[in-house]
Amino acid sequence: xxxxxxxxxxxxxxxxxxxxxxxxxxxxxxxxxxxxxxxxxxxxxxxxxxxxxxxxxxxxxxxxxxxxxxxxxxxxxxxxxxxxxxxxxxxxxxxxxxxxxxxxxxxxxxxxxxxxxxxxxxxxxxxxxxxxxxxxxxxxxxxxxxxxxxxxxxxxxxxxxxxxxxxxxxxxxxxxxxxxxxxxxxxxxxxxxxxxxxxxxxxxxxxxxxxxxxxxxxxxxxxxxxxxxxxxxxxxxxxxxxxxxxxxxxxxxxxxxxxxxxxxxxxxxxxxxxxxxxxxxxxxxxxxxxxxxxxxxxxxxxxxxxxxxxxxxxxxxxxxxxxxxxxxxxxxxxxxxxxxxxxxxxxxxxxxxxxxxxxxxxxxxxxxxxxxxxxxxxxxxxxxxxxxxxxxxxxxxxxxxxxxxxxxxx
Numbered sequence: 066x067x068x069x070x071x072x073x074x075x076x077x078x079x080x081x082x083x084x085x086x087x088x089x090x091x092x093x094x095x096x097x098x099x100x101x102x103x104x105x106x107x108x109x110x111x112x113x114x115x116x117x118x119x120x121x122x123x124x125x126x127x128x129x130x131x132x133x134x135x136x137x138x139x140x141x142x143x144x145x146x147x148x149x150x151x152x153x154x155x156x157x158x159x160x161x162x163x164x165x166x167x168x169x170x171x172x173x174x175x176x177x178x179x180x181x182x183x184x185x186x187x188x189x190x191x192x193x194x195x196x197x198x199x200x201x202x203x204x205x206x207x208x209x210x211x212x213x214x215x216x217x218x219x220x221x222x223x224x225x226x227x228x229x230x231x232x233x234x235x236x237x238x239x240x241x242x243x244x245x246x247x248x249x250x251x252x253x254x255x256x257x258x259x260x261x262x263x264x265x266x267x268x269x270x271x272x273x274x275x276x277x278x279x280x281x282x283x284x285x286x287x288x289x290x291x292x293x294x295x296x297x298x299x300x301x302x303x304x305x306x307x308x309x310x311x312x313x314x315x316x317x318x319x320x321x322x323x324x325x326x327x328x329x330x331x332x333x334x335x336x337x338x339x340x341x342x343x344x345x346x347x348x349x350x351x352x353x354x355x356x357x358x359x360x361x362x363x364x365x366x367x368x369x370x371x372x373x374x375x376x377x378x379x380x381x382x383x384x385x386x387x388x389x390x391x392x393x394x395x396x397x398x399x400x401x402x403x404x405x406x407x408x409x410x411x412x413x414x415x416x417x418x419x420x421x422x423x424x425x426x427x428x429x430x431x432x433x434x435x436x437x438x439x440x441x442x443x444x445x446x447x448x449x450x451x452x453x454x455x456x457x458x459x460x461x462x463x464x465x466x467x468x469x470x471x472x473x474x475x
Contacts, residue, residue: 066089066090066091066092066129066130066365067091067092067094067126067127067128067129067130068084068090068092068093068094068128068129068130068131068132068365069094069095069096069122069123069126069128069130069131069132070084070093070094070095070096070098070102070106070131070132070134071096071113071119071131071132071133071134071135071138071143072095072096072113072133072134072135072138073095073097073098073099073102073113074099074134074135074350074418074419074431074433075350075351075353075354075390075416075417075418075433075435075436076134076135076347076348076349076350076351076353076354077095077098077099077102077134077135078099078101078102078354078416078417078418079348079353079354079357079358079416080132080134080348080353080357081093081095081098081102081105081106082105082357082358083357083358083360083364084132084364084365085105085106086363086364087363087364087365087366088363089363089365089366089369090365092106092107093105093106093107094106094107094108094109094122094126094128095107095108095109096108096109096110096111096113096119096122097109097110097111097112097113099417099418099419099420099421100417100420100421100422100427101415101416101417101420102417109122113134113135113137113138113143114137114138114141116138116141116142116143116146117146119143119146119147120146120147120150120152123147123150123152124150124151124152128152129153130153130154130155130365130368130369131147131152131153131154131155131156132154132155132156132368133154133155133156133326133347134347134348134350135347136162136165136166136345136346136347138156139156139157139159139162139165139166139326139346139347140159140162140163140165140166140346141159142158142159143156144156144157144158144159144162144325144326145158145159153372154325155325155326155327155368155372156325156326156327156346156347157324157325157326157346158322158325160322161317161322161323161324161325161326161346162346163322163346164313164317164324164328164344164345164346165329165343165344165345165346165347166346167210168187168208168210168243168343169187169210169241169243171343171344172185172187172243174313174316174317174320175313175341177316178312178313178315178316178319179312180308180309180312180313180316180341181308181309181338181339181340181341182340182341182342183206183245183246183247183248183340183341183342184245184246185243185244185245185246186243186244187210187241187242187243187244188241188242188243188244189240189241191231191232191235191240194231194234194235194242194244195228195231195232197244198224198227198228198231198244199224199228201244201246202224203221203222203223203224203226203227203247204220204221204222204223204247205221205227205244205245205246205247206218206219206220206221206244206245206246206247206248207219207221207227207230207231207234207242207244208242208243208244208245209233209234209237209240209241209242210241210242210243217234217284218274218284219283219284220247220284230242231244248333248335248340248342249333249335249336250333250334250335250336250340251296251333251334251472252271252272252331252332252333252334252342253269253270253271253294253296253297253332253334254269254270254271254272254290254329254330254331254332254349254352255267255269255302255305255309255310255329255330255332256270256327256328256329256330256348256349256352256356257306257310257314257327257328257330258327258367258368258371258377259314259324259325259326259327259328259371260323260324260325260371260372260374261314261318261323261324261325261374262311262314262315262318262323263314263371263374263376264306264310264311264314264328265367265371265376265377265379266302266305266306266310267356267360267379268292268293268356268359268360268381269292269293269294269297269302270290270291270292270293270294270349270352270355270356271290271291271292271294271470271472271473272287272289272290272331272349272351272352273287273288273289273290273466273468273469274287274288275288276288276392276396276397276466277466278466278467278468279468283397283398284397285392285396285397285432285433286350286351286397286432286433287349287350287351287352287390287433288351288389288390288392288433288465288466288469289351289387289388289389289390289436289465289466289469289470290349290351290352290354290355290387290388290469291355291385291386291387291388291444291447291448291469291470291473292352292355292356292359292385292386293359293385294473295444295473296334296473297334301334301339304338304339305330305332305339308338308339309330309332309339309341310328310330313328313330313344314328324346325372326346326347327346327347327348328344328345328346329344329345329346329347329348329349329352330344331343331344331345331349350418351388351390351433351436354388354414354416354436354438355386355387355388355438356386358382358386358414358438358440359381359382359384359386359440360379360380360381360382361380361381361382362377362378362379362380362381367379382440383442384440384441384442384447385440385441385442385443385444385446385447386438386439386440386447387438387439387440387441387444387447387448387450387451387469387470388416388436388437388438388439388451388469389436389437389451389452389455389465389466389469390418390433390434390435390436390465390466391433391434391435391436391437391455391458391460391463391464391465392432392433392434392463392464392465393419393429393431393432393433393434393462393463394462394463394464396432396433397432399432400419400429400431400432401429401462402428402429402430402431403428403429403430404428404429404460404461404462404463405426405427405428405460406420406427406428406429406434406435406458406459406460406463407427407458407459407460408427408457408458408459409457409458409459410457411437411454411457411458412439412454413437413438413439413450413451413454413457414437414438414439415435415436415437415438415458416435416436416438417434417435418431418433418434418435418436419431419432419433419434419435420434420435429460429462429463434460434463435458435463437451437454437455437458438451439451439454444470444473444474445474447470448469448470448471448474451469452467
């Protein structure tokens with residue numbers, strides 16, 4: 066099969082690696098790809114936002130399967146356009162991708178179908194939103210509606226921070242916010258392969274959204290992850306499937322917007338049970354980089370089986386996969402581009418998130434730049450291994466958290 070991976074980040078690098086490992090994959094194209102992806106497939110200079118050029122390339126090349134990584138491409142209707150052109154695609158339609166592109170849409174679906182989530186109100190008016198926040202008090206969560214690349218969420222522990230977040234949201238064109246109750250508990254991610262009502266769970270992972278150690282500072286796209294999550298037992302996983310993932314897939318079918326692709330559940334295990342923080346319409350990043358290396362089943366076969374409506378039993382390594390993101394100075398407010406990176410000998414798997422090559426020199430080219438991943442028998446061993454390997458990556462403009470996974474080690 067000729068396979069096309071659409072996107073250029075760490076998630077897409079992980080997807081490309083897993084797809085390329087399948088005997089079914091005879092040729093792998095990555096559009097636009099990154100320097101790491103170029104080592105396992107052929108990079109194609111087409112932006113992941115250029116739907117017309119992507120469809121034209123897929124047709125000309127005779128692509129048998131397209132896998133879409135970025136939420137922005139899904140929200141723009143990339144899957145719809147490829148499907149209309151006769152290309153088999155694993156990724157939701159624009160309408161189904163609203164589970165991520167509109168937080169209000171997702172919340173209304175959850176309310177209608179009884180899927181547990183934080184209490185919320187949606188506001189289109191800044192003064193009404195401010196008044197609500199002042200009436201509720203802190204802690205409280207302010208979410209900017211729409212696609213925010215994992216950011217745009219403020220977990221406000223005091224009133225001033227909450228009001229600042231509201232003002233920042235409405236300072237943007239088309240300002241709209243979803244204001245939620247603050248959930249306390251243990252956070253985890255569950256991603257599933259979905260086609261209509263068929264839901265096949267992958268392994269659990271835990272992302273670390275805040276930029277600083279101890280979950281401090283602003284939200285980011287994710288500073289590191291590990292899989293599996295020890296605190297999420299098989300019983301909790303089964304409950305998550307029954308109360309969250311399967312009902313959401315069924316709800317989207319009932320609403321006339323059936324979902325095909327990676328359905329991401331961002332979840333909180335609270336004293337009152339499992340509650341949804343958010344749904345995403347694509348594989349999580351950095352979760353992809355620690356989940357997919359543990360997959361021992363044929364990834365292409367798994368996707369094709371699900372798309373054909375056939376349940377599949379996935380085989381997983383019992384080992385723990387642990388990864389740390391190296392981000393550029395100033396992230397998430399900004400980033401330093403063009404700083405040289407040197408990678409010495411390392412036995413870590415290095416996923417490229419925001420890099421570029423210039424005259425043979427690897428340079429930083431984004432907020433999150435690289436992710437170093439190792440796999441060991443235990444979380445403690447993997448934790449120690451990953452942090453040892455970070456010494457092999459040299460760049461003065463990169464920083465990282467030092468506590469990825471520690472919450473599950475206590």
